[in-house]
Amino acid sequence: MIPVSRPLAQYSAHRKEIRAAVLRVLESGRYILGDEVHQFEGEFAGFSGCKHCIGVANGTEALMLALMGCGVGSGDEVITVSHTAVGTVAAIELAGGVPVFVDIDPQTRCMDARLIEDKISSRTKAVLPVHIYGQPAPMEQICDVARRYKLLVIEDCAQACGAEIRGGRVGTFGEAAAVSFYPTKNMGAIGDGGAVLTSNPEIARRVQWLREYGWEERHVSKIPGINSRLDELQAAILRVKLPFLGHDNARRRMIAQKYTEVIQGTAILPPAEVPETLHAMHLYVVECADRISLREFLQTRGIATAVHYPFAVHQQAAYKERIRGSESLPETEALYDRILTLPLYPELSRGDVQRICSALKTWCEQH
Incomplete structure (x- = not known):
């Protein structure tokens, strides 16, 4: 895995x-x-x-x-x-x-x-x-x-x-x-x-x-x-x-770009490329309306995924209905039904990156 x-x-x-x-x-x-x-x-x-x-x-x-x-x-x-x-x-x-x-800007x-x-x-x-x-x-x-x-x-x-x-x-x-x-x-x-x-x-x-x-x-x-x-x-x-941090971050961005090239224009939305910013690519988080299907498919291909995060802070029991502004976060709430984190770290081998890209391409072709 x-x-x-x-x-x-x-x-x-x-x-x-x-x-x-x-x-x-x-x-x-x-x-x-x-x-x-x-x-x-x-x-x-x-x-x-x-x-x-x-x-x-x-x-x-x-x-x-x-x-x-x-x-x-x-x-x-x-x-x-x-x-x-x-x-x-x-x-x-x-x-x-x-x-x-x-609330958040849905692009960034x-x-x-x-x-x-x-x-x-x-x-x-x-x-x-x-x-x-x-x-x-x-x-x-x-x-x-x-x-x-x-x-x-x-x-x-x-x-x-x-x-x-x-x-x-x-x-x-x-x-x-x-x-x-x-x-x-x-x-x-x-x-x-x-x-x-x-x-x-x-x-x-x-x-x-x-x-x-x-x-x-x-x-x-x-x-x-x-x-x-x-x-x-x-x-x-x-x-x-x-x-090595600068080199490692560059490697993260290179892997992220390979993912983006595969899923651009499909049912999977990649992270936005925001002008005049350099993303550290700590996490590669996509958006997908059929997140469950995508996650289960990748699991069968030996690829783990995660959700960052299962709930927004204002949706959690410790904070629910007690923080001002919680009632007006439509973009935040819409995002939480769609996000999925793919594997990303600088030591990912070329073969593993290709395997992930191939699985993403196959799922996209079927959806």
Whole structure:
């Protein structure tokens, strides 16, 4: 069976270097916030185009700390989307904020910037766009609305390491951004991890305090904080992988293009090619009215699929009927009956790519 993602393949591709990095950490005797984390933070900031990177325990806490670092707190409304992983909304509430939903643009599947203004209230503090699946959200339009209403912009880049808008990396458009290093991500750890990106030194300093009990100096808390630290082992592993991220993303896009060439103009709708953006292709998500048939057919051909996600956030029991904006998300709700994720990772062999393309072509010819 060809899986949707395969983190083991990335480890295998860099086995020697990863083992050496792990051994280096083990023999250093320093396992928390040491040189590996420090070096990785500098390297990843450079890659991302931001001045500061703060390594933390996971992507959800990265987003929570980014919000807190920007000053979002109790009762502050944060405008975001329901078409996202639950972690986006969980992070807003963990920071003390109140999520408010706007609908998506069906082409990008990201936040529709035209709808933000209607949801702004006297309590609105920030806008949180999600670069879903690796497709950049329309940051110029979003930031324009935010500037007019003096709102903060915090980007959810969990799925979009390396994605670009007009040559500028996502994560550089707002006050701060959050990244996830979950193992299946384009930039995946062997375990959990995350980071906050910002070019604002005050936000960076506050997030550094917040990730470790609010310490300004060791054992002295300046502000209330939490324990959310990227560990040395994961930082060392991520340092091995970072130089290959650009190449791996390009390989993802090449495979995605092969899929698109097969299904273009058929009953399967490929991801849109949005002008002036560079998709990170974390996930290749198609739309199909006969999703069940397509999924069952691919299963018989030894090809796994997934649904990202089975339900929008506002449709889930924990959030249903309690978040403002949930009643007006027609594009989001229409999408959830149609989406299907195909296998996509840079280590997919040429033979597996051909096998997937052949299966897609056969199904399309029958429908």
